[in-house]
Amino acid sequence: MIGLAAGLLWLSGGQIAGISGILxxxxxxxxxxxxxxxxxxxxxxxxAIWLQAVWPGAxxxxxxxxxxxTALSGLLVGVGTRLGSGCTSGHGVCGIARGSVRSIxxxxxxxxxxxxxxxxxxxxxxxxx
Amino acid sequence: xxxxxxxxxxxxxxxxxxxxxxxTQPRKVRGFLDVTGRWDASLAFVMLGAVGVYAxxxxxxxxxxxxxxxxxxxxATQHGIDLPLLLGAALFGVGWGLVGLCPGPAxxxxxxGNGRVLAFVVAMLLGMWLVDRGRSRAASSGxxxx
Numbered sequence: 001m002i003g004l005a006a007g008l009l010w011l012s013g014g015q016i017a018g019i020s021g022i023l024x025x026x027x028x029x030x031x032x033x034x035x036x037x038x039x040x041x042x043x044x045x046x047x048a049i050w051l052q053a054v055w056p057g058a059x060x061x062x063x064x065x066x067x068x069x070t071a072l073s074g075l076l077v078g079v080g081t082r083l084g085s086g087c088t089s090g091h092g093v094c095g096i097a098r099g100s101v102r103s104i105x106x107x108x109x110x111x112x113x114x115x116x117x118x119x120x121x122x123x124x125x126x127x128x129x
Numbered sequence: 130x131x132x133x134x135x136x137x138x139x140x141x142x143x144x145x146x147x148x149x150x151x152x153t154q155p156r157k158v159r160g161f162l163d164v165t166g167r168w169d170a171s172l173a174f175v176m177l178g179a180v181g182v183y184a185x186x187x188x189x190x191x192x193x194x195x196x197x198x199x200x201x202x203x204x205a206t207q208h209g210i211d212l213p214l215l216l217g218a219a220l221f222g223v224g225w226g227l228v229g230l231c232p233g234p235a236x237x238x239x240x241x242g243n244g245r246v247l248a249f250v251v252a253m254l255l256g257m258w259l260v261d262r263g264r265s266r267a268a269s270s271g272x273x274x275x
Contacts, residue, residue, distance in 0.1 A: 001142055001143075001145055001146030001149060001150075001179075002142075002143060002146035002147065002150065002175070002178075002179035002182075002183075003146075003178060003179035003180065003181065003182025003183040003184075003186070004142060004146070004182055004186070005139045005140070005141075005142035005143035005145075005146055006139070006143070006179070006183045006186075007182060007183050007185070007186025007187065007189075007190075008135060008138065008139045008142065008186075009135070009136060009139040010183075010186060010187060010190050010196070010202070011186055011189065011190050011193075011196060011197060012131075012132060012135035012136070012139070012196055012197045012198050013132045013135060013136060013196050013197075013198050013200065014190070014195070014196035014200055014201055014202035014203050015136070015203055016203050017139065017143060019231075019232040019233040019236065020232045020257070023232060023236070023253070023254065023257065024257040024261070027254065027257055027258050027261060028261060035132075035133055036132055036133055036136040037136075039133040039134075039136035039137045039140065040136040040137065040139060040140035040143075041140060041236065042137055042140065043136065043137035043138060043139065043140025043141035043142075043143075043144070044140040044141070044143060044144045044233075044236055044237060045140075045144075045236065045237075045239065045240065046137075046141065047140070047141040047142075047144040047145055048144050048148070048153075048236070048237040048238075048239065048240035049240045051144070051145065051148050051240070052240040052241060055148070058148045058149075058151075058153060058154070059148070059153050059154070059237075059238060059240065059241050060154045060156070061154075061155060061238065061241060061243055061245075061246070062154075062155075062156050063155055063156035063159065063229070064155050064228060064229070064230075064243075064245055064246075065227065065228055065245075066245070067244070067245050067248055069227060069228065070228050070230075070245040070246070070248050070249045070252075071245075071248045071249065071251075071252045072224075072227070072252070073223075073224040073225075073227040073228040073230070073249060073252075074224065074228075074235075074248065074249035074250060074251070074252030074253040074255075074256065075224070075252040075253070075255060075256045076220050076221065076223055076224030076227070076256070077220075077221055077224035077225060077230070077231065077232065077235075077249075077253050077256065078252060078253035078254060078255060078256020078257040078258075078259075078260075079217070079220055079256035079257070079259060079260055080216075080217045080218065080219070080220030080221030080222070080223075080224060080256075081217065081221050081232060081253075081257070082217065082256065082257040082260035082261065083213045083214075083216060083217030083220070083260050084213065084214050084215070084216070084217020084218040084219075084220075084221055085207060085213075085214065085217070087221060087231050087232045087233070088176075088225075088231045088232075088233065089143075089231075089232070089233050091218070092176060092180075093176065093179045093180055093183055094183060094187075096180050097180045097181075097183040097184035097187055098184075098187055098205075100205060101209075101210065102205075102207065102208065102209070102210055102214055105210045105214065105215065105218075106214055106215070106217075106218040107218075109215050109218035109219050109222060110218040110219065110221045110222030110225060111162075111222065112219075112222065113218075113219045113220075113221075113222030113223050113226065114162045114222035114223070114225045114226035115162045115163070115164045115165075115222075115226065116222075116226070117162070117222065117223045117225075117226025117227055118159050118162040118163045118166075118226045119163070119164075119165050119166070121226070121227070122163065122166055
């Protein structure tokens with residue numbers, strides 16, 4: 001379904017469904033191309049609000065760390081995706097499907113550091129607990 | 130107008146896919162990244178499925194002169210692997226691993242109204258803005274030198 005959504009955006013308007021790119025470009029000067037991005041985000045948020053109402057279990061935030069940690073991680077994700085020109089959707093789905101060498105390298109890198117982070121955190125939690 | 134309706138529909142389907150795949154549950158995402166522990170491989174199938182479907186539709190697009198609603202097809206503007214790409218991806222991975230949220234699911238999770246999710250998204254936008262500002266500064270100082 002994620003692939004179908006990204007494919008529809010590509011076939012209808014020729015756009016890449018990279019969430020970090022869509023969000024990031026809203027921070028610079030707005031123009032004609034802002035419209036489809038806002039429409040895409042409106043579709044995302046509207047559906048999320050509806051699904052959350054009918055199926056709250058799918059939005060379980062169990063295990064989400066405290067405010068300081070989530071804010072720090074948000075900053076890392078923001079800086080990282082802008083510097084690296086993409087996230088899980090743009091590189092991980094669209095880029096890999098195109099066979100882009102840049103996206104394959106980026107995806108391997110963020111999967112590796114992500115796995116390493118989880119590994120180290122679990123280790124630390126074990127020794128702390 | 131048609132273009133915007135498609136974009137809205139694509140955004141809606143995208144979130145439905147994330148939710149059905151379990152991407153809006155940070156614990157599940159961290160379970161997927163926990164390859165050395167109790168690895169939850171289900172998200173690998175979500176991702177592979179998305180790559181497979183998108184690859185087919187992407188090729189369909191390549192055979193067309195232009196998208197359904199006109200205009201050009203987006204093209205990759207950067208080629209080759211460079212330091213910002215790898216450094217950025219590495220930082221993103223750390224942030225992703227720490228909380229189990231990446232940009233798409235974070236936007237979807239705003240629907241919970243949770244303050245920590247909101248802080249995550251605001252900090253993420255701030256991070257993006259900082260990089261943009263740094264880049265435009267670097268570009269303007271480069272012009273002055275020339």
